[in-house]
Amino acid sequence: MTAPSTATATSLVAYEDAVRRYDPVLGIEVHVELGTLTKMFCAAEVAYGGEPNTQVTPVSLGLPGALPVVNGKAVEYAIRIGLALNCNIAESCRFARKNYFYPDVPKNFQTSQYDEPIAYDGWIDIELDDGEVFRVEIERAHMEEDAGKNTHVGGSTGRIQGAEYSLVDYNRAGIPLVEIVTRPIEGVGDRAPEVARAYVQTLRDIFRSLGVSEARMERGNVRADVNLSLRPTPESPLGTRTETKNVNSFRSVERAVRYEVSRQAGVLDAGLPVIQETRHFHEEDGTTSSGRVKSDAEDYRYFPEPDLVPVAPSREWVEEIRATLPELPVARRRRLQTEWGYADAEMRDVVNAGAIELIEATVVAGTSAAGARKWWMGELARRANQDEVTLEDLTVTPAQIAQLQGLVESGRINDKLARQVLDGVLAGEGDPEAVVVARGLEIVSDDGPLLAAIDDALAAQPDIVEKVRGGNQGPVGAIIGAVMKATRGQADAKRVRELVLDRIGS
Amino acid sequence: MTNDITRLSASDLASALSNKDITSVEATQAHLDRIAAVDGDLHAFLHVSSDKALATAAEVDAKRAAGEELHPLAGVPIAVKDVVVTKGLPTTAGSKILKDWIPPYDATLVERIKAAGLPILGKTNMDEFAMGSSTEHSAYGNTKNPWDLDRIPGGSGGGSAAAVAGFEAPLAIGTDTGGSIRQPGAVTGTVGVKPTYGGVSRYGLIAMASSLDQAGPVTRTVLDAALLHELIGGHDPHDSTSINEPVPGVVAAAQQGAKGDLKGLRVGVVKELSGEGYQAGVSARFEESLDQLRALGAEIVEVSCPSFTYALDAYYLIMPAEASSNLAKFDGMRFGLRVEPAEGPVTAERVMGATRGAGFGDEVKRRVILGTYALSAGYYDAYYGSAQKVRTLIQRDFAAAFEQADVLVSPTAPTTAFKFGEKLDDPLAMYLNDVATIPANLAGVPGMSLPNGLSDDGLPVGFQILAPAKADDRLYRVGAALEAALESGWGGPLLNKAPELKTTELAR
Structure with missing residues (x-):
């Protein structure tokens, strides 16, 4: 049998043209690493950036004789996520073993939930750029453990093919994950890329507001697998889907969907079948390429994990957790916009810049909403952009910005001096007050x-x-x-x- | 003197130690000497840890001399089956794939043994990954039965049973997935107990079948088993399946039982675990033991457990299924043997294949293949799913039987020890050895085997007692009563009838 022809044999269809003639259907799987102190099944520390293979125990290394014990905090976080996504919480659910041989999976099986997820049948409303609210239905949210991290050395691509050898860091192995799976997202039409992006962004915001994860995309705390299929009309049966794995930024989610719509439309236009497969996304040019074919023959030999007893959260506990859920991001955003008096476009820019928490903290520290926005969306955004870092990575705190703005408003410094003071703060010279004194920048008022x-x-x-x-x-x-x-x-x-x-x- | 020490039961040895009649160093050295003298023939040990054992003994002696409060078994040496991980001591599980592997941590039960001050003499031989009933599947050679060196010592824990029967150790640790403590006990004339599932932590036991595995004592007397059971038993936060309740009072039950009063006790004879396939001498000794129990005041009733006839079939689906997954970690990537393919590219997948091909023996491969098949998509419901249903039926049979009887009894194994090679080429015949012991594992209930005489061939026979889950104390009450009655008839322990082993003179 010869290999089936792939997209290389067909041409891309312009996106606008593709969505005029085909109806896209999305399905998104989001993995979030939970911010627990220890791993899913053992007491190894969870911390970003440790020396390789230092955050391990016999359990997370899969040594003979080691046994897993469920991390109660991870269960609590999974329930928080489930409740925030309006899911039912299982009265009892089990873990299963997903068996497959790969060096980054220390036991050669992943302990995951299979047919008994902790949370199921939920939904979440997402807000699109123009303020339209779109409801995404959640099939399930389940707990599992992360794999180790492979580094392939010696090849040109960084992929396993052509590498001379590979290194595995098991610090990540066993970090608790929650995987959230949507039902097919239908009726998105030409807004498929935007819906996909807004959904992942909404989840990221929810994870943060729940306090269950730092949810930093660039660190891989949140990873999305985007399924997409096309069909001739919304009434047609679902088409064959592809799954683009590990799309790790909001913009990439949007681009990956856009590309797959164009690519699959080209395949279908050529009268060829879309091949059910996983695909890799390429940041450089926004394209996807064929990964492995997902055939029905792939068999993980799931069976209930005999080393663990069922997780049975009491209804009282679930209600206790529900009572402590914070205001969710969409509601909070609306409240803050009213409180701050920002125009829709201004608020959208603030959200897109990831500046809500920073502005809120600055306002809490005593600055006017307008003043806080001026700094974070102006000078600080410019500097973050220049240094290619996120706003929260800047070495200045909301409290320091509040102090800086206070100095300006009291007339002790002007805007031009304030920028010099900011230089000092960013250079680690201390709070604005201290920088003003040290650098002698105060306005001469005598x-x-x-x-x-x-x-x-x-x-x-x-x-x-x-x-x-x-x-x-x-x-x-x-x-x-x-x-x-x-x-x-x-x-x-x-x-x-x-x-x-x-x-x-x- | 040396000979006398090794002949003592663990409880007598413990008394001698606490009375300061002897020191732990003397007791430990006596057993090390015995090992040196007879283990060349028996091959019960894969690794002997003389220096560490003597160091522990000296520590205990010093503490005792200083008047410190010690565990009742402090200073009594012990042997540990090689499937249990021991920090700093080689642990192979009888497999080539773990040759020279030194674990970086201790199993929970080993931690408890160390904390109580029992010198660990060494690690005992076993069928590879505890898969077998004769210890012939060890990658490191056969262990001999002290009663007849041409015969198997049972399995998988043949090493622990032979060490105790051969007076190389007064105590040993075994593990029992389908009978690996009880069947070796039966064929070597020793006592073996499989506690209630969850009664002893599995943390640090190299898993064969997680839902069936259970560690327990291997000893020469029922009281010794109780003492060791209390030491290693009890809740362990590292094992989610461990029972979070106090250990049943097994020592008290053994002491009470030894007084010989079983009035009011209902003993159920399981109809399905007798008759065809059981050697005549085995059946005869069983009937005699029932008479003994009657004489002690027990009421004998017959119970039927119809699903037990499917136990072996269900076991040979569930056990290999779990084992196929548990043994996946042995892949040459992180520890143990690593074999690169003889030719062609050296990829992770090919190294895994070459390592497993070279490192696993035939019986392990057989079970991994069986289990992989049983879990495969499309077959899962028919095999693993059906087997789990049978398991439920067996649990119900036990529940019904325990309505009619306080304990259930049967012969432990259908035959006495067979000769090496006799069943090696016939896996089904080998598997039938465990027909009477497997139901307890499937239901999670506790079981004991104790010696109840010699068959017509002069080889020991075992008597099995089963109790409801978490009622392990009943095993000890009945076992100790029967043991006392039997020994008074024999005029001493059954092992006194075993032939003297040829000893090698030591050059010390």
Whole structure:
């Protein structure tokens, strides 16, 4: 049998054209790493960035004789996620073994939930860019453990093919995961990419507000597998789907869906069948390529994990957890927008920049909503962009921004000086107050030195003084400029103007 | 003197130690000497840990001299089946694939043994990964039966049973998935107990079938088994299936039973575990033991457990299914043997294949293949699913039988020890050895085998007692009563009738 022809044999169809003639259906699986102190089944520490193979126990290394014990905190977090997604919580559910041989799976089986997920039958409303609310139905949310991390050394691609050898770091093996699986998301039409992106983003925000994960996309805390199929009309049966694995940024989710719509439309236009397979997404050019074919022959030999007893959360406990659920992001966003008085577009920019928490904390620290937005969406966004980091990675806290804005509002520094103070804060020189003192950046507010500088400036430019006395205030700027220069910008320009006019008039 | 020490029961040895008649160093050295003298023939041990055992003994002696409070078994040496991981001591599970593997941690039961101050003499031989009934499937050679060196010592725990029967150790640890403690006990004239599932932590037992495996004592007397059972039993937070309740009072039950009063006790004879397939001498000794129990005041009733006839079939689906998954971790990637393919590319998958091909013996491969098949999509319901249903039926049979009787009894094994090679090429005949012991594992109930005489061939026969889950104490009450009655008839322990082993003179 020859290999079936792939998308390379067919051409892409322009996205707009594709969605006019085909109806896309999405299905999204999101994995989130839980922010527990220890792993899913043992007491090994969970911490990002440790030396390889230092956060391990006999259990997470799969040594002979070791046995798993369920992490109660992980169960609580899974229930929190389930409740936030309006799911039912199972009265009793089991773990199963998913058997397959791969070096990053230390036992050569993954302990996961299979036919008995802890949470099932839920939904979540997501808000699209134009404010339209779209409901996504959740089939299930189940608990499982992460695998180790492979590093393939010696090849050109970083993939296993062509590598000379591979290294495995088991620090990640056994970190608790919750996998959230949607039902087929229908009726999205040409907004499929946007819906997919908004859904993953909404989940990310929920994970954070629940406090169950840092949910940092760039660290792989949240990973999405995007299933997509096309069918001729919304009434047709579902088409064959592909699963694009490990799409790890919001933008990539959007691009991956867009690309698959175009690609599959090309395959179908050519009269070929879409092959059911997993696909890899390529950040560089936004394309996907064929991974392994998902045939029915793939057999994980699932069976109930005999080393664990069923997880049976009491109804009282579930209700206790429900009572502590925080306000969910969509509701919170609406409340904050009203409180802050931001326009829709302004709020959307804030959300997209991931600045809600930062602005909120800044406001709590005493800054006006407008002032907080000015900093985070202006100067700080510019600097984050310049350094290619996220806003929260900047080495400045909301409290420091609040203090900085306070200095400006009290007139002790001006905007230009404030930017210099920010330089100091970002350079680790301490709080804004400390930087102002250390760098001597305070506006000169004592009139004595100012008057001296003004008198010097007036004496140096008698022609301007004459013009101003004659009633033409235009050239006064030159005097002010000279004073500002003489005081190295530390003078309050408004006060200088007052004093200059006063002096000339006297 | 040396000979005397090794002949003592563990409880007598413990008394001698606490009375300061002897030291633990003397007792430990006596057993090490005995091992050196007879283990060349018996081959009960895969590894002897003389230095560490003597160091522990010296520590215990020092503590005793300082007047510290000690565990009743402190200073009494013990042997541990090689399927139990021991920090710093080689642990192979009888397999080539774990040759030279030194575990970095202790099983929970080993931690308890160490905390109580029992010197660990070494690790005992076994069928590879505890798969077998003769210890012939060990990758490291056969263990001989002390009663007849041409015969098997039972399995999988033939090493522990032979060590205790051959006076190389007063106590040993065994594990029992389908009879691996009780059947070796029966064929070597020793006492073996499989506690209630969850009664002893499985943390650190190299798993064969997680839902069936259970560790327990291997000893020469019922009281010794009770003492060891209490030491290793009890809840362990590292084992989710461990029972979170106090250990039943098994020592007290053994002491009470030894007084010989079983009035009011109902003993159920399981109809399905007798008759055809049971050797005449085995059946005769069984009937005599029933008479003994009657004489002690027990009422004998017949009970029927019709589903037991399917137990072997269900067992040979559930056990291999779980084993196929449990043994997947032996792949040459992280520990143990690593074999690269003889030719062609060295990929992870091919190394795994070559390692498992070279490292596993035939019986292990047979069960891994059986289990992989039983769990396969399309076959799961017919095989693993059906077997689990049979398991439920067996549990119901037990529940019904325990309505009519306080304990159930049967011969432990259908025959006495067979000769090496006799059943090696006939797996089904080998599997039939466990026909009477398997139901207890499937239901999770406790079972004991104790010696109840010699068959016509002069080889020991075992008597099995089964009790409801968490009622392990009943085994000890009945076992101790029967043991006392039998020994008074024999004029001493059955092992006194065993032939003297040829000893090698030591160059010490």
